Amino acid sequence: MPRQIVVDPDQALAPTRLTMPAIAVHAYDRPFAEERAARGDAPLMEALRHMLVIRAFEEMLSSFKATGRHGEIAYTYKGPAHLSIGQEGAAVGAALALAPNDFIFGSHRSHGEFLAKGLAAIANGDEADLDAIMAGHDGGRLRDTVARALGGEGRALAENFLLFGFLAEIFMRSNGFNGGMGGSMHAFFPPFGAYPNNAIVGASAGIATGAALRRRLAGEDGICVAHAGDGATGCGPVFEAMNFASMAQFDTLWQPPYDGGLPVLFFFTNNFYAMGGQTAGETMGWDRLSRIGAGVNASAMHAETVDGTNPLAVADAVARKRALLREGKGPALLDVECYRSCGHSTTDANAYRSREEIALWEPHDPIARFSGMLVDAGVTSEAGIEAMRGEVAERIAAVVRAVVDPKIAPPVDVAANPVLIGQMMFSHGQIDVPSGPSTLAGPVEDSAALRKLGRKARNGRGEDGASVSPMRAITLRDGLTEAIVHHMAHDGRLVAWGEECREWGGAFGVYRGLADVLPHHRLFNAPISEAAIVATAIGHAMAGGRSLVELMYADFIGRAGDEIFNQLAKWQAMSAGMLQLPVVLRTSVGSKYGAQHSQDLTALIAHIPGLKVVYPATPFDAKGLMASALSSNDPVVVFESQRLYDKVETLAGDGVPADYYRVPIGLPDIKRHGRDVTVLTIGPSLYPALDAAEELAALGIEAEIVDARTLVPFDHAPVLASVARTGHLLVVSEACERGSFAQTLAATVTRHGFADLKAAPVVLGAPNWIVPGADMETTYFPQAHDIVEAVTGAFHPERKVNRRGVRSWDALDLARRGI
Amino acid sequence: MTPVLVPQLGNEITEAEVAEWLKAEGDTVDQGEPIVSISTTKMTFELDAPASGTLQKIIVPEGEIAEVGDTLAEIG
Numbered sequence: 001m002p003r004q005i006v007v008d009p010d011q012a013l014a015p016t017r018l019t020m021p022a023i024a025v026h027a028y029d030r031p032f033a034e035e036r037a038a039r040g041d042a043p044l045m046e047a048l049r050h051m052l053v054i055r056a057f058e059e060m061l062s063s064f065k066a067t068g069r070h071g072e073i074a075y076t077y078k079g080p081a082h083l084s085i086g087q088e089g090a091a092v093g094a095a096l097a098l099a100p101n102d103f104i105f106g107s108h109r110s111h112g113e114f115l116a117k118g119l120a121a122i123a124n125g126d127e128a129d130l131d132a133i134m135a136g137h138d139g140g141r142l143r144d145t146v147a148r149a150l151g152g153e154g155r156a157l158a159e160n161f162l163l164f165g166f167l168a169e170i171f172m173r174s175n176g177f178n179g180g181m182g183g184s185m186h187a188f189f190p191p192f193g194a195y196p197n198n199a200i201v202g203a204s205a206g207i208a209t210g211a212a213l214r215r216r217l218a219g220e221d222g223i224c225v226a227h228a229g230d231g232a233t234g235c236g237p238v239f240e241a242m243n244f245a246s247m248a249q250f251d252t253l254w255q256p257p258y259d260g261g262l263p264v265l266f267f268f269t270n271n272f273y274a275m276g277g278q279t280a281g282e283t284m285g286w287d288r289l290s291r292i293g294a295g296v297n298a299s300a301m302h303a304e305t306v307d308g309t310n311p312l313a314v315a316d317a318v319a320r321k322r323a324l325l326r327e328g329k330g331p332a333l334l335d336v337e338c339y340r341s342c343g344h345s346t347t348d349a350n351a352y353r354s355r356e357e358i359a360l361w362e363p364h365d366p367i368a369r370f371s372g373m374l375v376d377a378g379v380t381s382e383a384g385i386e387a388m389r390g391e392v393a394e395r396i397a398a399v400v401r402a403v404v405d406p407k408i409a410p411p412v413d414v415a416a417n418p419v420l421i422g423q424m425m426f427s428h429g430q431i432d433v434p435s436g437p438s439t440l441a442g443p444v445e446d447s448a449a450l451r452k453l454g455r456k457a458r459n460g461r462g463e464d465g466a467s468v469s470p471m472r473a474i475t476l477r478d479g480l481t482e483a484i485v486h487h488m489a490h491d492g493r494l495v496a497w498g499e500e501c502r503e504w505g506g507a508f509g510v511y512r513g514l515a516d517v518l519p520h521h522r523l524f525n526a527p528i529s530e531a532a533i534v535a536t537a538i539g540h541a542m543a544g545g546r547s548l549v550e551l552m553y554a555d556f557i558g559r560a561g562d563e564i565f566n567q568l569a570k571w572q573a574m575s576a577g578m579l580q581l582p583v584v585l586r587t588s589v590g591s592k593y594g595a596q597h598s599q600d601l602t603a604l605i606a607h608i609p610g611l612k613v614v615y616p617a618t619p620f621d622a623k624g625l626m627a628s629a630l631s632s633n634d635p636v637v638v639f640e641s642q643r644l645y646d647k648v649e650t651l652a653g654d655g656v657p658a659d660y661y662r663v664p665i666g667l668p669d670i671k672r673h674g675r676d677v678t679v680l681t682i683g684p685s686l687y688p689a690l691d692a693a694e695e696l697a698a699l700g701i702e703a704e705i706v707d708a709r710t711l712v713p714f715d716h717a718p719v720l721a722s723v724a725r726t727g728h729l730l731v732v733s734e735a736c737e738r739g740s741f742a743q744t745l746a747a748t749v750t751r752h753g754f755a756d757l758k759a760a761p762v763v764l765g766a767p768n769w770i771v772p773g774a775d776m777e778t779t780y781f782p783q784a785h786d787i788v789e790a791v792t793g794a795f796h797p798e799r800k801v802n803r804r805g806v807r808s809w810d811a812l813d814l815a816r817r818g819i
Numbered sequence: 820m821t822p823v824l825v826p827q828l829g830n831e832i833t834e835a836e837v838a839e840w841l842k843a844e845g846d847t848v849d850q851g852e853p854i855v856s857i858s859t860t861k862m863t864f865e866l867d868a869p870a871s872g873t874l875q876k877i878i879v880p881e882g883e884i885a886e887v888g889d890t891l892a893e894i895g
Contacts, residue, residue: 449863470860471836471884477860509861592830646831646860 005252020294025305028313032373035312041379043123047096047311048374048385050119051088051367052392054112057163058083058342060396061111061170061184065346071397075404077171080184084112086341089366090269093314094225094336095120097322098193100129101222103211103543105204106197107269108185109340111166113227114194118162121192122155130158133191137165142175145409149402163399164409165189173409179576180412181424186574193222195542196575200566201274202232205241205266206535207567212245212264212330213536214543217495217521223263223325224539225318230289230335231274237562239296240532242266245331246297247527249520258521260328265321266301268333269308271340276352289335301333308338309364339364424573425610426713427580429633433660434490440517449505449513450485453478459655460619460648470646474656476616477645479623480510480586484548486660487630488518491546494630497526498533498550498586507552508588508645530559534585538567541581541635548630551587554601554639568635569610583635584626589683589734591643592774599771600735602682605637606711606744612665613711615639617686620652621709624663631662641684666713670722674702677791678722680749682708682733682742685782689732692787699799701791711741716748723753728795729761734781737765738815762794767809768819779806821870822890828859834886835859837879846874848894855891870894 036044062085063070064077084091091112098104100121106113122130134143134157142165143157150160169176169187176182177189185199195211198204208226215222232238245262254260270279270289277283286292293303302324307313314336321332339361343350350358363369374380380388403409414420444450457473474482487494496514498506502525505512514523526533530551537547551557557564564585571579590598606613612634616622622640629636649655651671671686672693681689686707693703704722708714723729729749733742746761764782772780785804792800825835835857842854853865854874868874875895879885 452858469834469884471834471858475860505862509859512862642831646833 021300023288023290023293023300023303023305025288025290026307027304028306028310028316030312030316032312032377036377036379044374044379045388046123047092048367048370049388049392050092050095050116051311051370052389053119053163053396054088054091054115055085055367056392056396057115057167058085058111060400062342062346070400073397073400073404075400079170079172080345082109082185082345083342084109084269084340086361086365087269087271087308087338088112088116089311089370090308090314090336090338091116093308093311094267094318096311096315097318098225099222100125100193101220102225102322103190103193103195103208103215103222104225104227105195105208105211105539106188107204107227107229107232108197108199108201109229109269110185110197110227114166114187114189114197115162117194118166118189118192119159122158122162127154130155134158134161137191138175145175149408150398160395160399162189162192163395164402167399167403168409171403171409172412173403174412175409178574178578179424181421181576182574188575190578196571196579200562202228202235202238203535203562203567204228205232205238206244206532206563207539207542209241209245209262209264209331209532210536210539210541210547211543212262212539213495214540214545216258216260216262218544219257221326223265223322223330225265225267227267227269229274230268230270230272230279230284231277233268233279233284233286233289233292234274237531237535238266240527240529241535242296242301242331242333243527244529244532244536246301249524253520255519255521261330263325263328264331265318265325266331266333267318268335270335270337272337273340273344273352275344276348278352290333293333299329301331302329303333303335305335305337308336309366309369311366311370338366341365421573424577426612426634427572427577429580430628430631431491431633433631434487436490438489439492439522440489441519442517444485444489444517447513447516450481450517453482457655458649458658460650467650468648470648473648474619475645476619476622476640476647477508477510479619479656480626480640481512483623483626483630483660484510485514486627488514488522493544494546494548495521495540496523496548496550497536499526499528499552501525501550506550508640508642510586510640530556531563534560534563534568537583537585538563538571538581541583542571542579546582546630548584548586551585553597554587554589555596555599557587557601557604564605564611564637565608569608572634573610580633581635582633584629584632585635585637586640587637588640588642591641592777594773595770598777600683600733600766602639602711602733603735603740606741607739610635611712612636613639614665614709615641615683615711616709617641617644617647617681617683617707618651619647619649619656621663621669621707623656624661625665625709627660628662628665632665636665639683643684663709666710667715668706668708668710668718670704670718671707672703672705674704674726676701676703676726677728677730677795678704678706678719678726679787679791680706680708680719680729680731680745682711682731682735685732685734688782688784689787691784692791695784695788696791699792699801701796701799703791708745714745716752719745719749720753720756723749724756727756727758728791729753729757730764730787730790730794731761732764732782732787735765736768737763738768740765759795762790764790768814820875820893820895821872823854823866823869823892823894825857825885825887825889825891826866827887828864829861832859832861832887834884835864836884837881837891838863840877840881841865842874844874844877848872848874857891866891868894
């Protein structure tokens with residue numbers, strides 16, 4: 001389908017002037033009497049109480065960090081405490097305007113954000129819903145513990161549940177909200193609409209955007225709030241997320257009811273300092289943070305600067321932005337100015353700001369200010385506020401007493417189960433084979449490209465035994481496509497995006513034809529924003545969707561480094577399994593494109609705990625492993641070699657089945673049997689290894705070729721069994737040898753198969769330098785002759801052959817020189 | 820006589836199938852006008868006439884495969 005929007009040169013090149021919407025700065029001027037009449041006294045007092053709870057909670061943490069005590073309670077808290085004392089007006093103001101079913105995604109200074117959202121959800125939620133939430137968490141065990149230790153009923157019990165679950169999490173106790181796996185900067189509790197807080201500055205921006213996408217597609221009413229600090233405006237991924245949420249296609253190409261900018265509010269709590277760097281005036285170009293909205297889209301993201309020291313000003317702004325988002329006019333941006341009166345952390349000596357400045361802001365303390373408003377208007381009295389403060393202090397003290405008691409809040413007992421944390425990395429769950437009615441816009445036959453797959457031969461070997469043209473037989477690319485088409489057709493939760501994924505069919509044609517049968521909200525082109533592509537996939541999955549996203553080249557993994565390494569890999573375990581992330585991240589390994597477009601970076605991904613990693617080399621395995629990846633409830637990174645996209649199936653006797661099937665993730669596969677040497681290959685190295693096996697056979701050496709197929713998880717049993725038969729192991733991969741997964745496999749087999757080995761295993765990878773240009777690639781990636789030389793040289797010197805490759809270097813000398 | 824060649828269509832692509840001739844032998848063609856739709860394993864592509872003239876001879880018929888660099892037709 002050709003592009004529907006014409007780029008008209010007459011229009012594009014015509015002189016004009018861009019105008020920007022005016023951005024309001026501190027426009028809130030509603031008299032307190034009006035707020036009081038509109039909201040009523042009780043909710044205003046409740047807002048004050050919430051600020052007092054947050055303040056008391058954080059002062060308690062501060063006290064533990066500074067003195068090891070809180071009142072009479074002694075406790076050594078070893079974790080971090082990034083406090084938000086002085087910023088309570090921003091957090092409580094936002095929560096005032098949010099419904100229980102709105103989601104927030106926290107910043108790394110998130111205690112206040114979390115508590116404000118939780119307290120608001122409890123204050124405004126239906127009591128039966130609260131009971132169900134408490135009964136549903138951990139089989140009701142936390143509720144029962146809290147009821148015994150702290151008492152309370154209804155909302156009071158729910159507040160104790162919130163405070164206990166949160167503090168127990170911060171103190172890394174087993175019955176904290178996240179099983180002690182999250183801690184201070186990562187605690188969260190989705191049933192109250194509080195999604196993960198994030199220790200990486202700005203990281204919630206993309207995740208919240210992805211969750212907003214899912215909410216739009218699922219027809220849910222709520223909005224998503226991405227909390228961040230002013231310092232996060234220096235982070236590229238934050239801009240990527242704001243642009244992603246603003247993409248014009250939501251209005252120009254997406255059809256109702258899925259159209260309109262995403263319902264995400266970028267809420268910047270602007271305390272003027274990014275840790276110790278002053279944002280406005282020193283480290284940023286903007287004078288007012290809200291100005292950046294004008295750089296993102298024509299509505300300037302409806303940006304405003306509001307007074308974060310007044311919760312009513314914040315609530316007013318959030319309510320107005322929320323209404324815009326629900327009309328499909330998102331995203332929105334708020335610059336919420338306030339002052340952090342405490343240090344960034346407990347080691348902050350305030351070297352970057354003066355005592356005079358801190359004193360200037362004292363009258364703007366949100367609690368002092370709001371208390372003053374309430375007293376001046378006669379809503380309450382000084383004595384009334386003191387009484388409230390006393391009640392809050394007592395409640396916090398009671399929660400602390402309970403949480404520091406190991407009988408009530410037991411520490412995580414790693415000694416009792418040394419792999420306890422490991423077990424949280426993966427659920428190993430998978431969905432049933434999707435088989436419902438088709439969710440495609442039309443029958444597969446509507447697409448010429450997809451129709452063509454049905455006419456191709458399933459077997460890559462013709463009747464004469466010769467290899468069939470990839471134009472005539474199913475290729476590895478086609479295998480991937482077939483698995484993806486099946487899942488896309490029968491699982492409406494699955495959405496695919498990436499660069500050039502739609503009309504182009506993906507840069508390498510895996511999605512070719514899909515645009516003919518899938519509407520934009522199921523398959524869309526993403527901006528060149530690798531960080532946002534992965535972050536939105538995470539948010540989309542976190543909120544109940546299933547995500548299939550693509551990084552065009554594995555070399556671009558660095559562009560999405562945090563999103564892959566810290567977000568995608570970690571949230572399942574950091575939630576103690578509460579969250580599942582069914583994300584398939586496809587990425588291609590290039591060829592002939594040199595140093596920045598042809599690297600095998602599998603080791604980088606395999607090194608990070610929490611990611612399943614597959615690298616199929618045959619059409620049969622590609623189709624079956626892609627089906628398994630799309631079925632997995634754990635995140636899976638699928639490496640695809642560009643050199644193999646056109647491979648037809650020449651190894652599986654019956655070719656590639658037309659029907660749906662899965663290949664289990666984690667099981668290596670013997671592609672050729674032999675008794676003299678085991679050659680374990682990763683990815684495309686399979687093919688030179690098979691060629692080498694032919695040559696070796698002519699020399700009287702029978703090689704057993706084992707295709708790893710998967711890197712994580714990995715069942716060593718077939719490899720160890722093979723080595724037990726052959727006594728020799730050569731591991732071949734296209735990754736640089738240093739730190740490669742091939743080295744890991746060799747080391748593990750050496751340790752566990754030592755008795756069977758007749759010689760030390762050999763690793764044959766790429767040398768530790770850049771991938772050279774196309775004409776030099778054969779000197780870099782292991783070739784069949786390199787494999788023959790490695791086998792004969794290391795294991796069968798009596799059959800040594802004449803050297804044909806260039807690998808005549810001294811590995812120890814190279815290591816000494818850093819190469 | 821100007822040959823209509825199968826261009827280099829991608830890094831790992833070595834051949835293409837003639838999906839559809841948009842012009843018949845004897846037709847007049849203008850330079851830049853699409854004359855044939857070819858399909859690789861990765862994409863479908865319309866080739867433009869490299870010169871103006873008459874499509875003298877179709878060498879590779881619909882449904883057949885040609886290699887990169889092969890002559891599909893001649894314009895004269």
